[in-house]
Amino acid sequence: MTGTPQPCPADLLALKSIDAPQGIHRIGNKPEAFRKQLFRFHKHYLNAGSELRRLVSDGDMVASEAYCHTLKGVSGNLSMNSLFSCLCEIDDALKQERMPLPADLDLVDTLLHQVMEEIKTLAPPLMDAAPPSVGAVQDNDIPVKLSVLASLLEKDFGSAEECLADLRTYVAGSELEQAVAKIADQMDVFAIQEALATIHALLIHLDETRKRGKTP
Structure with a gap:
């Protein structure tokens, strides 16, 4: 289900490492919802490159692949396409129980840094309106x-x-x-x-x- 397309705000449209129009379409044509997801990504994955590198260095292929797979999925859903492509390479290697190339891990660090720095330039999400009061909960x-x-x-x-x-x-x-x-x-x-x-x-x-x- 997608809503009526809304104009892409200028600050989102200016992003270089994120395809904002594509990402907004994926999230139901809701620019503010997309903006919120970008800020959540910044909050929860700021040190994702270091965490992935730590898991790989520990030799835990299962945990490394699980973390990489999650990061790959999130970056893909948010249309961080270059980061997504790089994580696909690493995820494929981990699934085959092969160590990722150091150059690929370095590239993840670089691409993540670019994404995070761009998110910092965005206007903050709008505050949610106060929820309306409701009556008693109906179990059905x-x-x-x-x-x-x-x-x-x-x-x-x-x-x-x-x-x-x-x-x-x-x-x-x-x-x-x-x-x-x-x-x-x-x-x-x-x-x-x-x-x-x-x-x-x-x-x-x-x-x-x-x-x-x-x-x-």
Whole structure:
């Protein structure tokens, strides 16, 4: 699901190491949602090059490949295309249990530095509006909202963020608040598969609770 295309802000359009129009399209044609994701990337992956190099130096191929694969996926989704291509080379080597070339690791450091420096030039994301007040949580609504969130996570991250904000407001103060906060934390670091797994587990829990006739 994609929204109506919006003009790409000048500061995003000026990025050299990130294809902002492409990235905005991937996130549902929402420039502000894309901007937020770039700032999250800067927050969580500022030292990603050093961390990848440390894992490789430790000889832990499984951990190295897992970390590289995650970084590759995030950079691809955010249209950091040169960084993505370089990480693909490293990921392929690690999958074959081969040590990455030092030159490739050096290039990751260089490309990451370029990306991070450019993100620092951007105007900060707009503050989210205060969520509207809601009434009592209706148990039957929660599985529907979770299922919608799971569907959006796989195809439209920008809309998924809006859905999550609505869900967090809906369950605020209930016993489900912590579980939904966990999903938010996973989305915050682009751990999409982990978020989907948490949603799936929560849906199972809610179904079992419903069958027992108890309030979760």
